[in-house]
Amino acid sequence: MHAIRIQEHGGPEVMRWTELPDPVPGPGEALVRLGGAGVNYLDVGARSQGAGGWAAPVVLGAEGMGYVSALGAGVTDLAVGDRVAWFYHPGSYAELLAIPAAALVKVPEGVDDATAAGLLMQGLTANHLSTETYPVGPGDTAVVHAAAGGVGLLLTQLVKARGGRVIGLVSRAEKAAAAEEAGADHVLVHSGAGFQDRVRELTGGRGADVVYDGGGADTFASSQLALRPHGVHAYYGPFMGVPTLRPTDLPDSILLTYPVVHHHVPTREALVRRSAEVFDLVRAGRLTQRITGRYPLAEAARAHADLESRRTTGKLVLVP
Template sequence: MRRVALDTYGPPEVLTLRDSELPQVSAGEVLVRVAAAGVNVVDLYQRSGLYSVPLPFTPGIEGGGTVLRIGADVAGVAVGDRVAWMGQPGGYATHCVVPAARLVPVPDDMSLVDAASILIHGMTAHVLITDVYPLTDGAVCLVHSAAGGVGGLLCQLAARRGATVIGTVSRDDKIPAALAAGAHHVVNYRTTAFPARVREITGGRGADVVYDAVGRDTFADGLTCLRPAGAMVLYGQAGGPVDPVDPQLLNSYGSLFLTKASLSHYDRTPERTRSRASAVFNDVLAGRLRVRVHAVFPLAAAAAAHEELASRRTLGKILLVP
């Protein structure tokens, strides 16, 4: 097999492709032949050392593939099954060992590449609008990074729920992608004071919820966009971490709610994970959710994939394929 590994933390160039023996499969695990692996921000954090991992390390916490071998004490999975997974490192490879509990079945009429493209981003968008702050018909939401991987899916799902979607982007050339994803209004937050635009669109009322994956660059202004008792939902920090917040500030803006949401805190069992994955896959197959792939790289170009994701030029998912 071949896998991408890092022996030390550092820039993208520390990622190297090497040959390895096929890994052994322990009880409760399966060996999967990888069709595609998703490239996610957490991979960049692990490579750089912002998130500590045991070295040497093969990144890649999301993928899709075919089951080749099954360990002891595994039920409900058979050799040849088409599966996807997330939360287990090692996906930047031709083969990956995955705990059976982390597998979700991929429908027959969905490609494994599409499954790897949509799993984390789609499930994140789904939990944000159904569980973290359930959107209803007539609500107003502000979606930062509306042309990005999760942001674009959030726009699609929110618009289908009848919400008014105000999207922000960091560059004018991303505006068409945000509009195509379902945003009704799009603002370049680097060149336009987006709080004033939100107030204008809402007739001075403010948004019900802000979904923010940018962090430092948008957080403070985002709080001023909310109506009284509105919700600020942080789920990323592409622009850097947010400074500490005095709770009195939330009160002064109208008793606002603030949360930093993680999918794993809502889907704490394999059953919950499979249920949400099934809902996302069904939305894709029914045409309610469009998969948007920004770029596909071979394993040997993992460093270039990381550079592309870090550039914040992306308009969808980045994948690695064996």
């Protein structure tokens, strides 16, 4: 089988289409033939600097879907031929994978392969942000960074589904239409700091209830200044830079949190339940995964380059 492997960290040029031995599923694992892999900024951080413990040499990729082709000893809740998806398994840019069965969820009818391949990492993140991180309720105002990106488009839809109002931030004017189509009530074009005054204008001077900030260090202070007193700054953009902070720097008694999707699905039961919530919203037509780029797996480097250009919207997926 082939996989996208790096020998050293760097730009997209370090990614190599490499022939490797076929994996063999061990006890508690399933052998999965890849149907598609999602492309995430996590993958970019792993490739460029080994962020998150991805030390080279390593096969890249964390998210995907595929078809069960063999089962290891002790696996009883899956069958050969099942369509399955996962939100985190290191080495997902590969034609074949041996994955712990506990990390896999079945893909229901009504969810196509491309959607399933790129849904769970960002879908579970958006679900986490809009429920446990800050449970959006009717009338709440949320600022969504990168509102035309993969997480942003899903998060906007989930906030609207829960009765909230969305102020979306996009880096380029041509991205505004995608955010509006997802349901954003207002879209601001900002590539960095300085948007807090406009947010306060749109909220009658009060400030937003929550800011979902995947924008990185450059937007950190403005996100906090855009909040109402005791508002929530949900910072989930570590791969875009980590700012320094003293607790006394926090304005207006705001609450700062660093939400991690693994804490949303800490058990097998939680993974199955939360994944079902996301899949059910897709099947009901209340959540749409906007796939804007499909690339052959062997051309994953091109997908990385396009993602890093910040010219893309929606989700990019790799197909074998």
